Amino acid sequence: MTTPAAPLTPPSPSGLDAVEQEIARACRDARRARAGVTLIAVSKTFDAPAIAPVIAAGQRVFGENRVQEAKGKWPALMAATPGIALHLIGPLQSNKAREAVALFDAIHSVDRDSLCEALAKEFSRQPRRPELFVQINTGEEPQKAGVAPQDADAFIARCRDVHGLTVSGLMCIPPADEAPAPHFALTAKIAARNGLTKLSMGMSADFATAIAFGATHVRIGSAIFGTRTRPL
Numbered sequence: 001m002t003t004p005a006a007p008l009t010p011p012s013p014s015g016l017d018a019v020e021q022e023i024a025r026a027c028r029d030a031r032r033a034r035a036g037v038t039l040i041a042v043s044k045t046f047d048a049p050a051i052a053p054v055i056a057a058g059q060r061v062f063g064e065n066r067v068q069e070a071k072g073k074w075p076a077l078m079a080a081t082p083g084i085a086l087h088l089i090g091p092l093q094s095n096k097a098r099e100a101v102a103l104f105d106a107i108h109s110v111d112r113d114s115l116c117e118a119l120a121k122e123f124s125r126q127p128r129r130p131e132l133f134v135q136i137n138t139g140e141e142p143q144k145a146g147v148a149p150q151d152a153d154a155f156i157a158r159c160r161d162v163h164g165l166t167v168s169g170l171m172c173i174p175p176a177d178e179a180p181a182p183h184f185a186l187t188a189k190i191a192a193r194n195g196l197t198k199l200s201m202g203m204s205a206d207f208a209t210a211i212a213f214g215a216t217h218v219r220i221g222s223a224i225f226g227t228r229t230r231p232l
C-alpha cells in the first residue's frame with residue numbers, strides 16, 4: 001500500500017484554473033498557440049492576502065488600474081516573488097508618469113500627446129521602458145478614455161515620430177451594452193494597418209471572443225478573484 005504523494009504545488013484558486021482552461025479552449029478553437037495569449041490577472045481592489053494564493057499558483061502577470069493603489073501593495077509582493085510583471089490598465093494622469101514608469105512593466109492607456117510627453121520625459125530620466133499600448137475608444141463613448149478610431153493612425157504616428165515612443169499594441173474596452181466582437185475587430189484592424197502586433201482586449205465576460213479576434217493580452221479580474229466589493 002502506498003500513500004498518495006503530497007502535491008508539489010498548492011492547489012490553484014478555482015477561478016484561475018477555470019480561466020486557464022477557458023483560455024486554452026479559446027486558443028484551440030481559434031487555432032492559436034496558448035503561448036500567444038498573456039493572461040493579465042486584474043487584482044484591482046483586492047488586497048495582498050487575496051492576491052498571494054494566485055501568485056502561489058504560478059500566475060506572474062497582474063494588472064492594476066490605479067497607480068496609488070498599486071504602489072501600496074505591489075512592491076512588497078514583488079520583493080517576495082521575483083519575476084512578477086505589473087501592467088497599468090487604467091487611465092494615467094501625466095503627473096503620475098514618473099511613478100508609473102518606475103513601477104509598471106506595461107502601460108495600456110496611452111491616449112494623448114500630453115501623456116506621451118510626460119512618458120518621454122521619464123524615459124530620459126529613468127532606465128525603465130514599460131511596454132506601451134495605445135487605448136482606442138472604439139465605442140466613441142464620451143466618458144471613456146482612449147483615442148477615437150478615426151484619430152488612431154495619426155496619434156500612433158505622433159507617438160513614434162514626435163514623441164520618440166515605441167508603441168507595441170492597442171487596447172480597447174468595448175461599451176458595456178454592446179456586443180464586443182465588432183469592437184475587437186476594429187481594434188485588430190487598426191493595429192494591423194499600423195504594423196502593431198499586440199492586442200490588449202477581453203475581460204471576464206468576453207475574453208474567449210477577444211482571443212478569436214486576435215487578443216494577445218486578456219485582462220481578467222472578477223473571473224479569477226471573484227466579485228469586487230469595493231467600487232473601481
Ligand SMILES: *Cc1c(COP(=O)(O)O)cnc(C)c1O
Pocket residue numbers: 042044065089090173203204205219220221222223
Ligand atoms: C477592471 C478591469 C478589467 C477586468 O474586468 P473583469 O470584468 O473583472 O474581468 C479589465 N480591464 C480594465 C481596463 C479594467 O479596469
